Amino acid sequence: MNPPKMPIHIGDLMRDTAHLRAAPFGSYLALLFHHWSTGELPNDDDQLAMIARMSPAEWRKHKPILEKFFAPGWHHGRVEKDLAAAKANYEKRAAAGSEGGKARAKAKQNPSNATAMLESESSNALATFNLLPKEDAAPAAPDPEVELFNRGRQVLGKQAGGLISKLLVAKQKNVALARAAIEQASTKSDPREYIGAIIRGKQAADQPQWLDGIEGVI
Numbered sequence: 001m002n003p004p005k006m007p008i009h010i011g012d013l014m015r016d017t018a019h020l021r022a023a024p025f026g027s028y029l030a031l032l033f034h035h036w037s038t039g040e041l042p043n044d045d046d047q048l049a050m051i052a053r054m055s056p057a058e059w060r061k062h063k064p065i066l067e068k069f070f071a072p073g074w075h076h077g078r079v080e081k082d083l084a085a086a087k088a089n090y091e092k093r094a095a096a097g098s099e100g101g102k103a104r105a106k107a108k109q110n111p112s113n114a115t116a117m118l119e120s121e122s123s124n125a126l127a128t129f130n131l132l133p134k135e136d137a138a139p140a141a142p143d144p145e146v147e148l149f150n151r152g153r154q155v156l157g158k159q160a161g162g163l164i165s166k167l168l169v170a171k172q173k174n175v176a177l178a179r180a181a182i183e184q185a186s187t188k189s190d191p192r193e194y195i196g197a198i199i200r201g202k203q204a205a206d207q208p209q210w211l212d213g214i215e216g217v218i
Contacts, residue, residue: 004086006036009078016069024062027052028069032079039083041074048074144175151179155186156195163192166199 017025034051035041042048049059052066070076145168152164164178171177181198185191 004090006033006079007082012078020065023054023058024065027054027062028066031066031070031074032076035074035076035079036083041070041076043073144179148175148179148182152182155182155191157192160192163195163199167195170199170201 017028020028030052031041031048041051045059045063046056048063049056052059052062054062067074148168149161149164152167153160156163164182167178167181168175171181181195185194188194
């Protein structure tokens with residue numbers, strides 16, 4: 001597998017290398033990076049000098065300091081631990097992806113299974129977001145005042161909201177009486193004038209008596 005991104009433990013790194021100058025510090029990082037990307041370091045001074053970006057003389061000078069960071073054979077415990085964890089995670093994800101691929105392939109071979117799987121996943125998604133219909137939920141009761149305004153706009157026109165509000169005031173907020181007045185107005189040649197007369201307190205010649213002064217009846 002391609003090596004994953006190497007974790008850098010900044011706190012440990014800075015604490016352990018506080019005594020190093022720039023050259024050996026850079027060489028130490030180069031050795032760690034090579035260890036991570038290849039999985040090991042060669043136990044050979046010429047190769048180690050090249051990996052550390054040092055001349056043979058520089059390597060001989062700094063080797064006694066640098067080798068203290070490594071176990072015999074140039075093994076770095078922290079790097080090898082992180083590599084083992086990364087490999088385990090990779091294999092776990094690969095196994096999960098393989099199982100998922102097998103399930104999808106099997107579903108494609110059996111159309112009924114594919115349909116059932118799709119329906120199950122869709123139902124789960126709808127349930128998660130509370131989008132499934134509730135069998136026992138009773139339909140909400142219509143709001144009488146909303147129905148009054150809807151019917152009023154049908155009879156009086158789309159801009160009749162103010163007129164309907166005044167009608168409600170004239171009928172002392174009795175929605176049933178106001179609705180009855182609207183229905184009566186729907187039979188007139190000029191529904192708006194009819195409702196206007198009721199609002200002004202005038203009774204039209206053909207206005208039923210129960211629309212005027214007996215709001216408590218309904």
